[in-house]
Amino acid sequence: MTEFEKRELAIRATKVRMGIIDSTHAAKAGHPGGSLSAADMLTYLYFKEMNVDPANPKDPDRDRFVLSKGHAAPALYGALALRGFFPWEDLMTLRHIGSHLQGHPNMNSTPGVDMSTGSLGQGVSAACGMALAAKHLGKTCRVYTLLGDGEIEEGEVWEAMMFASNYKLDNLVVIIDKNGLQIDGRTEDVMDLGDLPAKLTAFGFGVTEIDGHDFTMMESAFAEARETKGKPFAIIMRTTKGRGVSFMTDAAEWHGKAPNDAQYEVAIAEIKAQLAELEGK
Amino acid sequence: MADVRRSDTRAGYGRALVELGAEHDDIIVFDADLAESTRTGMFKKAYPDRHFECGIAEGNMMAVAAGAAAMGLVPFASSFAMFAVGRAYEQIRNSIGYTQLNVKIGASHGGISVGEDGASHQCNEDFALMRSIPGMVVLCPSDEVEAAAAVKASYEYVGPVYLRFGRLAIPVFHDESNFKFEIGKGEVLREGSDVAIIATGLMVYEALKAAETLAAEGIDARVINFCSIKPLDREMALKAARDCGRIITCEEHSIIGGLGEAVSAVVAESGIPCVVRRIGINDEYGYSGPALALLKAFGLSAENVAKVTREFLGK
Numbered sequence: 001m002t003e004f005e006k007r008e009l010a011i012r013a014t015k016v017r018m019g020i021i022d023s024t025h026a027a028k029a030g031h032p033g034g035s036l037s038a039a040d041m042l043t044y045l046y047f048k049e050m051n052v053d054p055a056n057p058k059d060p061d062r063d064r065f066v067l068s069k070g071h072a073a074p075a076l077y078g079a080l081a082l083r084g085f086f087p088w089e090d091l092m093t094l095r096h097i098g099s100h101l102q103g104h105p106n107m108n109s110t111p112g113v114d115m116s117t118g119s120l121g122q123g124v125s126a127a128c129g130m131a132l133a134a135k136h137l138g139k140t141c142r143v144y145t146l147l148g149d150g151e152i153e154e155g156e157v158w159e160a161m162m163f164a165s166n167y168k169l170d171n172l173v174v175i176i177d178k179n180g181l182q183i184d185g186r187t188e189d190v191m192d193l194g195d196l197p198a199k200l201t202a203f204g205f206g207v208t209e210i211d212g213h214d215f216t217m218m219e220s221a222f223a224e225a226r227e228t229k230g231k232p233f234a235i236i237m238r239t240t241k242g243r244g245v246s247f248m249t250d251a252a253e254w255h256g257k258a259p260n261d262a263q264y265e266v267a268i269a270e271i272k273a274q275l276a277e278l279e280g281k
Numbered sequence: 282m283a284d285v286r287r288s289d290t291r292a293g294y295g296r297a298l299v300e301l302g303a304e305h306d307d308i309i310v311f312d313a314d315l316a317e318s319t320r321t322g323m324f325k326k327a328y329p330d331r332h333f334e335c336g337i338a339e340g341n342m343m344a345v346a347a348g349a350a351a352m353g354l355v356p357f358a359s360s361f362a363m364f365a366v367g368r369a370y371e372q373i374r375n376s377i378g379y380t381q382l383n384v385k386i387g388a389s390h391g392g393i394s395v396g397e398d399g400a401s402h403q404c405n406e407d408f409a410l411m412r413s414i415p416g417m418v419v420l421c422p423s424d425e426v427e428a429a430a431a432v433k434a435s436y437e438y439v440g441p442v443y444l445r446f447g448r449l450a451i452p453v454f455h456d457e458s459n460f461k462f463e464i465g466k467g468e469v470l471r472e473g474s475d476v477a478i479i480a481t482g483l484m485v486y487e488a489l490k491a492a493e494t495l496a497a498e499g500i501d502a503r504v505i506n507f508c509s510i511k512p513l514d515r516e517m518a519l520k521a522a523r524d525c526g527r528i529i530t531c532e533e534h535s536i537i538g539g540l541g542e543a544v545s546a547v548v549a550e551s552g553i554p555c556v557v558r559r560i561g562i563n564d565e566y567g568y569s570g571p572a573l574a575l576l577k578a579f580g581l582s583a584e585n586v587a588k589v590t591r592e593f594l595g596k
Contacts, residue, residue, distance in 0.1 A: 060353065107351070107380055115351060119375045122344040126376055129348020129356075132333065136309065137352065156372075159341035167333070 019078030068123025121154030150182030165204025212237025293428025295320030409538025430462035
């Protein structure tokens with residue numbers, strides 16, 4: 001990946017972060033922490049990795065994305081708006097009555113959303129169903145799903161992992177946003193996830209663990225996923241919850257609340273400064 | 282009433298799936314380690330490449346089916362009623378109901394007639410759970426012929442459908458050569474104006490037998506089959522209320538949240554003077570035993586329907 005490309009992705013990810021802060025502030029609710037940790041990977045997916053067309057969001061041969069950690073909807077909406085699936089201004093209607101941007105993704109209201117999610121553990125199962133169906137139908141499209149590290153405490157996730165492995169879903173990529181925090185605290189304090197790569201390997205996955213804010217590492221991880229045949233692939237992305245906003249960084253309290261007006265001014269100023277620096281202004 | 286052929290409604294499910302599978306490539310079947318019992322094993326045998334085992338993991342199976350439906354396939358996801366809708370209720374609600382994805386849930390072993398397995402496996406709450414999901418169609422066929430027809434109608438219908446089938450072999454009284462099934466439509470099996478007995482599932486035949494007994498005593502009972510519990514045939518229910526003034530509902534399900542409550546709500550809101558009595562499982566668990574003995578013990582028999590009717594009419 002060229003330095004130019006990396007910078008372009010970083011600029012876009014910063015804009016997605018701006019969308020997260022703007023939209024959750026306007027909504028007076030939402031989940032900024034886990035959205036900010038996922039902003040870089042969603043930007044990479046929608047601008048580099050996935051074969052999607054905003055002009056034809058229902059293209060039967062498109063790649064599919066399922067946001068299993070549905071509460072990171074503000075990050076998904078930011079990436080979709082930036083990619084051109086709907087106007088950027090729509091972000092300011094997040095969670096408002098009548099908005100197509102529901103608190104958690106709704107496939108029937110928002111262009112570009114492939115599956116309704118929000119109840120943790122179900123998205124990865126749906127992604128398995130999509131990957132199985134794609135193979136059954138002889139389609140070459142790929143299916144991506146993003147899970148939170150807290151989310152994988154749900155038993156259904158491991159049912160889905162067994163299923164993916166049993167059916168050799170090598171068209172499926174499971175991404176885990178390992179920001180180390182969940183609502184009640186650190187994951188190791190709430191429910192220790194143990195040796196995650198070993199668990200995924202034991203469930204039959206090809207596994208790699210990378211820095212979830214590093215686009216170069218993402219490029220090689222997704223390439224490895226594509227080259228892996230006969231089994232599903234998992235990418236554990238080590239991330240920082242609240243990344244991009246100083247007072248939200250690595251803070252569990254910012255899992256599920258919106259910034260007030262004063263906090264918003266600080267947050268948006270920080271992100272604007274990051275954007276100006278990236279754009280060389 | 283003369284003795285007739287007996288079969289179980291799950292057999293109608295398996296047969297219809299095989300017949301549909303021959304015509305439609307987009308049908309696939311998911312199972313949770315119960316393919317032989319749910320009778321989807323018939324489909325598995327006929328079309329092994331379109332049958333997918335999910336293992337004992339019903340929650341995952343339902344959301345997998347949702348994902349497959351999102352890709353344009355028409356999945357039938359099967360298990361026992363208890364585990365299909367009990368274990369996986371929230372997956373059905375959020376991944377199938379809320380999305381309105383085209384998934385058909387084929388649940389066998391509904392009701393107390395599961396028999397010897399006992400209360401843990403006797404699902405008397407499935408109508409209540411599935412009726413409460415917006416946009417979910419809820420069907421409970423009364424015999425093997427209606428079961429097959431309901432499965433075929435479910436395939437033609439686009440959207441989520443819950444189908445409840447039974448384990449017990451029961452009389453087949455519909456004639457397949459002239460039987461027409463429509464989702465949302467009831468079926469008047471016997472005219473009468475003293476009382477209307479509205480039944481679903483295996484209670485339909487019991488209601489018919491009860492009506493025959495009552496007729497000999499001078500009681501003229503209308504018998505209505507409501508396979509379609511949701512949507513409910515409101516017009517037919519209200520006509521029964523108007524014509525008879527008394528309705529008895531019969532279901533192999535809790536009296537809470539099932540057919541009886543659905544009919545009662547429609548009648549109560551209509552303003553038509555009509556009293557409704559509900560026959561069903563009275564807010565209690567079942568227990569192990571032969572199916573027929575259990576049905577008798579819980580009042581799910583023609584004899585009890587006749588008895589309740591006499592009391593109701595003060596005769």
